[in-house]
Amino acid sequence: MAPTDPTAQISTVTYQELADIESEFEDFNVELVRQQAVSERSLYERRAALLRKIAGFWPIALEQAPPEVDQYIQPADAGVLMASLEEIEVTRFEVISGKDNASTLPNGDPRSFSIRFTFAENDVFDDRVLEKRFWYRHAPLKEAKAGDKKATPATDSWSGLVSEPVAIQWKKGKDLTGGLLDLAVKVYKEGEKGNSAADLATKLSKTPVGGMSFFAWFGYVGRRISAEESKTAVAQKREQRAARAAKRAKGEAEAEEESAEDDEDEDDEEEEDYEHEIFAEGDVVALGLAEDFYPNAIKYFRQAQEQETLSDIDFEDAGDDFEDDDDEDEDEEDAPPSKKQRT
Amino acid sequence: MAPTDPTAQISTVTYQELADIESEFEDFNVELVRQQAVSERSLYERRAALLRKIAGFWPIALEQAPPEVDQYIQPADAGVLMASLEEIEVTRFEVISGKDNASTLPNGDPRSFSIRFTFAENDVFDDRVLEKRFWYRHAPLKEAKAGDKKATPATDSWSGLVSEPVAIQWKKGKDLTGGLLDLAVKVYKEGEKGNSAADLATKLSKTPVGGMSFFAWFGYVGRRISAEESKTAVAQKREQRAARAAKRAKGEAEAEEESAEDDEDEDDEEEEDYEHEIFAEGDVVALGLAEDFYPNAIKYFRQAQEQETLSDIDFEDAGDDFEDDDDEDEDEEDAPPSKKQRT
Numbered sequence: 001m002a003p004t005d006p007t008a009q010i011s012t013v014t015y016q017e018l019a020d021i022e023s024e025f026e027d028f029n030v031e032l033v034r035q036q037a038v039s040e041r042s043l044y045e046r047r048a049a050l051l052r053k054i055a056g057f058w059p060i061a062l063e064q065a066p067p068e069v070d071q072y073i074q075p076a077d078a079g080v081l082m083a084s085l086e087e088i089e090v091t092r093f094e095v096i097s098g099k100d101n102a103s104t105l106p107n108g109d110p111r112s113f114s115i116r117f118t119f120a121e122n123d124v125f126d127d128r129v130l131e132k133r134f135w136y137r138h139a140p141l142k143e144a145k146a147g148d149k150k151a152t153p154a155t156d157s158w159s160g161l162v163s164e165p166v167a168i169q170w171k172k173g174k175d176l177t178g179g180l181l182d183l184a185v186k187v188y189k190e191g192e193k194g195n196s197a198a199d200l201a202t203k204l205s206k207t208p209v210g211g212m213s214f215f216a217w218f219g220y221v222g223r224r225i226s227a228e229e230s231k232t233a234v235a236q237k238r239e240q241r242a243a244r245a246a247k248r249a250k251g252e253a254e255a256e257e258e259s260a261e262d263d264e265d266e267d268d269e270e271e272e273d274y275e276h277e278i279f280a281e282g283d284v285v286a287l288g289l290a291e292d293f294y295p296n297a298i299k300y301f302r303q304a305q306e307q308e309t310l311s312d313i314d315f316e317d318a319g320d321d322f323e324d325d326d327d328e329d330e331d332e333e334d335a336p337p338s339k340k341q342r343t
Numbered sequence: 344m345a346p347t348d349p350t351a352q353i354s355t356v357t358y359q360e361l362a363d364i365e366s367e368f369e370d371f372n373v374e375l376v377r378q379q380a381v382s383e384r385s386l387y388e389r390r391a392a393l394l395r396k397i398a399g400f401w402p403i404a405l406e407q408a409p410p411e412v413d414q415y416i417q418p419a420d421a422g423v424l425m426a427s428l429e430e431i432e433v434t435r436f437e438v439i440s441g442k443d444n445a446s447t448l449p450n451g452d453p454r455s456f457s458i459r460f461t462f463a464e465n466d467v468f469d470d471r472v473l474e475k476r477f478w479y480r481h482a483p484l485k486e487a488k489a490g491d492k493k494a495t496p497a498t499d500s501w502s503g504l505v506s507e508p509v510a511i512q513w514k515k516g517k518d519l520t521g522g523l524l525d526l527a528v529k530v531y532k533e534g535e536k537g538n539s540a541a542d543l544a545t546k547l548s549k550t551p552v553g554g555m556s557f558f559a560w561f562g563y564v565g566r567r568i569s570a571e572e573s574k575t576a577v578a579q580k581r582e583q584r585a586a587r588a589a590k591r592a593k594g595e596a597e598a599e600e601e602s603a604e605d606d607e608d609e610d611d612e613e614e615e616d617y618e619h620e621i622f623a624e625g626d627v628v629a630l631g632l633a634e635d636f637y638p639n640a641i642k643y644f645r646q647a648q649e650q651e652t653l654s655d656i657d658f659e660d661a662g663d664d665f666e667d668d669d670d671e672d673e674d675e676e677d678a679p680p681s682k683k684q685r686t
Contacts, residue, residue, distance in 0.1 A: 022641050
């Protein structure tokens with residue numbers, strides 16, 4: 001029996017039920033990631049101890065970084081990474097380090113993480129450690145306007161990773177971002193109305209597309225959502241969900257609810273991005289590092305070794321190595337980690 | 344301090360340690376997937392009950408299936424799916440249904456799953472249920488030949504999904520695979536030496552690349568590895584790992600171990616694929632369905648609705664809808680589920 005008119009069957013109530021069961025799956029998965037983050041800690045510590053025995057492990061692995069990371073590593077970036085990157089460490093800090101007032105969830109959100117790069121002394125910057133934190137936050141819910149028939153249900157608001165710019169102590173004349181990162185840090189501190197904001201806008205407009213240094217990623221902000229706003233949004237969403245569940249349990253209709261119009265919601269999202277972003281895809285790069293590159297680092301290291309025997313590696317040519325790996329990306333798609341494990 | 348000669352630092356022992364800690368991560372993740380499979384069961388049951396209230400949910404969601412699935416859905420396939428697909432269900436059967444003698448792991452492997460399609464009566468085949476099972480198996484370890492300096496360490500052997508062909512009761516003249524699936528079932532039963540095998544080879548050589556029906560996927564076999572072979576391989580790998588760990592604990596060198604040469608290993612893998620495979624990427628499609636499409640089905644359904652208001656859907660044109668969705672795939676990459684959740 002073919003369905004003849006599906007629209008007739010999908011009521012507003014059913015839409016809300018779909019959204020609510022998705023939220024339950026979401027909550028379930030967050031708890032799972034929390035357990036995982038806590039219990040895999042000791043494994044990662046043992047791995048780190050082992051990797052420290054292999055000189056150049058992280059720069060070599062990084063040659064085969066997944067495309068969403070690799071595409072932003074310019075030859076000059078690759079030079080300093082190859083010559084001095086000693087370690088990368090990802091920490092789900094909200095669930096690891098105990099009570100964190102900046103967390104949206106009472107026991108910490110396992111989707112928040114920090115990425116910490118440790119460097120040897122080098123001739124580009126003075127920092128030995130560069131650490132960037134990402135918080136998983138929920139945007140404040142919008143009030144439905146009276147008479148607005150097409151208002152987005154409040155349950156559909158945005159959530160994702162936000163961050164703060166991290167300054168780098170460049171050596172004289174060595175700033176790989178050409179001053180952009182310094183300006184981004186200033187604008188973030190001073191607010192978006194000052195002179196630095198205008199300077200940054202001008203500078204950004206002159207930066208060629210695709211020419212941005214990987215180190216500009218440390219300037220990523222994302223949406224400006226405070227911890228408090230995020231906590232309030234989550235509490236409101238939970239209340240609304242509970243109220244709907246209670247109504248459903250009593251069998252009441254929800255005729256007053258508006259129907260879901262995701263398109264409008266997405267339009268709104270575009271408008272709310274941080275205006276002085278110097279690295280628009282900063283959250284995508286962060287996820288690529290934290291959820292793919294870091295857990296699969298040994299796999300990427302092995303791939304880099306398969307590509308070229310180690311004896312051929314010339315650290316002077318590191319820049320080229322970072323660029324020439326389109327083929328390997330394809331290989332990787334043929335054999336995703338979950339499909340073919342080596343045990 | 345830049346590393347000068349990394350090769351000097353990477354001993355055979357260190358390679359083995361890398362492989363062994365990867366195995367520990369693997370074991371850890373398998374346990375996590377097991378817990379997840381067991382505890383999310385009731386959520387999926389509630390979701391299924393809800394989705395049954397929405398006529399056409401699964402065919403509509405399937406319009407937005409991830410590319411690794413979508414690319415194999417031909418217009419004729421889309422026609423029967425649109426007109427009669429009622430439900431899709433994925434079950435991690437080894438960990439759900441208790442004792443399973445065909446399982447590699449004592450408590451069942453959570454990476455094994457079945458995909459069950461339920462259909463309304465239709466004019467293409469008589470079956471109301473088509474169910475395909477995938478077992479996660481480990482290939483037998485190869486003995487290192489005496490004097491073979493470059494032998495692959497046994498720990499690097501292949502593991503992945505294998506299956507058995509599932510017959511479809513086509514209505515007269517309606518076989519969407521043009522007889523290929525029937526032949527594949529026959530060859531699997533009779534062995535690869537018979538007449539059917541020769542017929543299948545001839546037929547396969549005449550099938551245009553990219554023209555294969557999605558329903559040929561039911562014929563996928565993968566490697567022919569028995570449950571016993573898989574159990575033995577896992578037991579051997581664990582023994583070897585334990586022996587190495589014991590040696591390391593005693594501080595003994597392992598000079599007798601061969602060094603890892605993955606390239607050779609991968610060459611071997613190519614040779615061992617099932618020779619009469621009618622759907623080479625069957626495991627990739629299965630993973631796309633089980634690990635992406637099925638858990639995110641509501642998201643895909645919503646995307647399909649955003650693409651076209653439901654009132655415009657003409658079920659006669661279903662074939663076209665399945666083809667014209669390149670744009671949406673790109674959108675999806677911009678917003679992976681883990682980055683942007685709606686709660």
